[in-house]
Amino acid sequence: MEKRVFLGSFVNHEKLKKSYTEIKKDLSGVVSGSWVKPENFHITYRFLGNTPTQKIEDILASLSSELGKDIEVDITLEGLGVFPNIDSPKVLFYRVLENKTLKDIYNVIEDKLLTLGYKKEIKPFIPHVTILRIKEVKVQQFSEKIKKYENRVFLKQKTLVVDLIESILNPRGAIYRKLNGV
Numbered sequence: 510m511e512k513r514v515f516l517g518s519f520v521n522h523e524k525l526k527k528s529y530t531e532i533k534k535d536l537s538g539v540v541s542g543s544w545v546k547p548e549n550f551h552i553t554y555r556f557l558g559n560t561p562t563q564k565i566e567d568i569l570a571s572l573s574s575e576l577g578k579d580i581e582v583d584i585t586l587e588g589l590g591v592f593p594n595i596d597s598p599k600v601l602f603y604r605v606l607e608n609k610t611l612k613d614i615y616n617v618i619e620d621k622l623l624t625l626g627y628k629k630e631i632k633p634f635i636p637h638v639t640i641l642r643i644k645e646v647k648v649q650q651f652s653e654k655i656k657k658y659e660n661r662v663f664l665k666q667k668t669l670v671v672d673l674i675e676s677i678l679n680p681r682g683a684i685y686r687k688l689n690g691v
Contacts (some may be wrong), residue, residue: 515556516572516618518669520638522547525603528663529640532589539651540601542644549685552584552636554618556669557627563636564625568673569689571621575614576689579668582610586638586664591657598643598651603663605636605684606607614671619621671673 526547533544569576573625585606605611615634623629664691677684 510564511559512562512688513558514560514565514568514573514679515672515674515676516568517553518614518671518674519549519551519685520584521664521666522550522668524664525550525586525638528661530562532568532640532658535654536601536651539654540598540641540643540646543642544680545640545642546682547606549683550603550638550640551617551674551685552638554615554634555622555630557622565688566674568578568622572618572671572673572689573626575621575671576618576673577670579670579689580610580614581667582608582614583614584608584611584636584664584666584669585662586622586666587662588657588660590637591643591655595652596648598646600639601639601641601655602639602674603639608636611636613667618671 529547558566586603587606588604589601590600590604592600612634615636619629673685673688675688677686
């Protein structure tokens, strides 16, 4: 049996609901796609995809000292960003400002996954919190609208918990379930 999993940290979605609602309203008619439910807001360190149950047990054992514990981290969500670029946006996200602690967490995860046979991630680690997977967009209007959020601080958070999270896909959006401590 397999589960679709990733390593990540949920962020305080309650403090983001107001800005999220404002952004959705502001971008209405300019962009459409799948909006992420606020309770699913997270930073992904590593997406592992469909993973056999035995491998999940190995990951949980290897990362046991990192998972499910409060980690002191000073993160700031400021401004909005897009992947891959503003001319062809596919993902809209809250930007997470550069943060050494997040990079350290990422590096520990990468090193431990390497010992389990996973290859190092090629793409650079860019911490972010996805809010929309874009299907259609009026690029010029979209670009102008997200600029106004450029220097806006949406959230400051002092602690995070790293979890192994199962992503269960369904037509109304993904359901996330923590696997560590189960």
